[in-house]
Amino acid sequence: MSLSVHAILTESMVPMxxxxxxxxxxxxxxxxxxxxxxxxxxxARLAPDMFPLTRQVQIACDxxxxxxxxxxxxxxxxxxxxxxxxxxxxxxIAKCIGYVESFPASAYEGAExxxxxxxxIEKLVLETDGAQYLADWTIPHFYFHVATAYDILRHNGLDIxxxxxxxxxxxxxxxxx
Amino acid sequence: MSLSVHAILTESMVPMxxxxxxxxxxxxxxxxxxxxxxxxxxxARLAPDMFPLTRQVQIACDxxxxxxxxxxxxxxxxxxxxxxxxxxxxxxIAKCIGYVESFPASAYEGAExxxxxxxxIEKLVLETDGAQYLADWTIPHFYFHVATAYDILRHNGLDIxxxxxxxxxxxxxxxxx
Numbered sequence: 001m002s003l004s005v006h007a008i009l010t011e012s013m014v015p016m017x018x019x020x021x022x023x024x025x026x027x028x029x030x031x032x033x034x035x036x037x038x039x040x041x042x043x044a045r046l047a048p049d050m051f052p053l054t055r056q057v058q059i060a061c062d063x064x065x066x067x068x069x070x071x072x073x074x075x076x077x078x079x080x081x082x083x084x085x086x087x088x089x090x091x092x093i094a095k096c097i098g099y100v101e102s103f104p105a106s107a108y109e110g111a112e113x114x115x116x117x118x119x120x121i122e123k124l125v126l127e128t129d130g131a132q133y134l135a136d137w138t139i140p141h142f143y144f145h146v147a148t149a150y151d152i153l154r155h156n157g158l159d160i161x162x163x164x165x166x167x168x169x170x171x172x173x174x175x176x177x
Numbered sequence: 178m179s180l181s182v183h184a185i186l187t188e189s190m191v192p193m194x195x196x197x198x199x200x201x202x203x204x205x206x207x208x209x210x211x212x213x214x215x216x217x218x219x220x221a222r223l224a225p226d227m228f229p230l231t232r233q234v235q236i237a238c239d240x241x242x243x244x245x246x247x248x249x250x251x252x253x254x255x256x257x258x259x260x261x262x263x264x265x266x267x268x269x270i271a272k273c274i275g276y277v278e279s280f281p282a283s284a285y286e287g288a289e290x291x292x293x294x295x296x297x298i299e300k301l302v303l304e305t306d307g308a309q310y311l312a313d314w315t316i317p318h319f320y321f322h323v324a325t326a327y328d329i330l331r332h333n334g335l336d337i338x339x340x341x342x343x344x345x346x347x348x349x350x351x352x353x354x
Contacts, residue, residue: 003180003185003289003311003312004180005180007308007312008180011313012313012316012317015313016317046328046331046332047331047332047334050331123352124350124352125350125351125352125353126349127349127350127351128349131180132349134180135184135188135189136189136192136345136346137343139189139316139320140189140193140346141339143316143317143320143321144320144342147321147324147325147328148324148328150321151223151324151325151328154223154224154227155223155224157224162318165321166314166317166318169314169317172303172305172313173297173301173302173303174301174304175300175301175302176300176301176302
C-alpha cells in the first residue's frame with residue numbers, strides 16, 4: 001500500500017469502522033447478558049458535557065464521509081443524525097462505508113493539492129490543501145471519535161481490548177516462525 | 178504539505194503532542210486551583226484495567242518515536258517509563274519530539290516500501306511495509322492514546338475542548354471575510 005488518499009480512506013479508515021462495528025456487536029451481546037436497556041450504552045458519556053456514544057459514532061462516520069467527498073471535489077451527501085440504538089449505529093457505519101466505497105481511486109487524482117474550503121461552526125472556515133485537510137483535520141478527528149466511543153464502552157464495563165480496536169490489523173501480525 | 182512520511186510524523190503528529198503538552202499545563206493549573214495532588218490526575222484511569230494517564234502519554238510518545246526510527250531503518254532508542262507527574266509527562270513529550278526531529282526528511286527516502294519487522298508482545302511479530310505500518314499501526318495507536326489521555330482528563334473535570342486537542346490547527350481556520 002502507499003500513503004495515497006484513496007488507500008488511507010478505504011484501506012485504513014474503512015477497516016477501522018468495520019472493526020468498531022464488531023465492537024458494537026459485543027456491546028449489544030453484553031447489554032443482553034446484563035439485561036441493560038440497549039439505549040443505555042448508546043447514550044453513555046464520559047462527562048456530562050461530552051457527546052454520548054451515538055454522537056461519537058456519527059461524527060467519526062461524518063469525518064470519513066466528508067473527507068471522501070471534499071477530497072474528490074464534491075459536496076458531501078448529508079446523513080440524518082437520528083440513531084438511537086447500537087443497531088442504528090451499525091447501520092450508520094455501513095451506510096458511511098458504502099458511500100466512501102462509491103468513490104473510485106481515480107476520483108482522488110490531484111486530491112493532495114486540491115484547495116479545500118469547508119464551513120465550520122459559527123463564522124469559521126477551514127481553508128487548506130487536501131493533504132493537510134486529511135492529515136490535520138480528518139485523521140485526528142476521526143480517530144478521536146472512534147477512540148472515545150471505545151473508551152465510553154470500556155468505561156461502562158465492556159470487555160474489549162486493542163485486538164478489537166485494531167481487529168483488521170491481524171492480517172500483518174503473525175507468530176515468530 | 179504532502180502525505181509524505183516525514184510530513185505526517187513532523188508536521189501532524191509532533192504538533193499533536195505539542196498541543197497535548199499545553200493540555201497538561203491546563204491540567205496542572207486545574208490541580209493547583211482545586212488543591213488536587215498532582216499525581217492524582219497522572220494516575221487517573223477510565224476503567225480499573227485500563228492504563229492511567231502516564232502510560233497513555235508514554236505509549237503515544239513511543240508510537241511516534243518508534244515510527245521515526247523504524248521508517249528510517251534504525252532500531253528505536255529506548256526511553257525509560259518512569260514518569261510520575263504531569264511535569265514528567267511534559268518532559269517525556271519534549272524528549273520524544275527532540276528525537277523525532279533529529280531525523281532529516283532524507284532519512285525517510287523509500288520508507289513507504291521499506292520492510293518493517295517489529296516484535297510485539299508474546300511471540301507475535303508485525304511484518305509489513307512502511308506505508309501500512311504508519312497508516313494501520315502507528316496512526317491508530319498514536320491517536321488512540323492521545324484521545325484516551327484527553328478523555329481521562331475530561332472525565333476528571335478538566336475544562337478542555339476540541340480547540341485544545343487541535344490547537345495547532347488554528348493556523349488554517351479563519352473567519353469568513
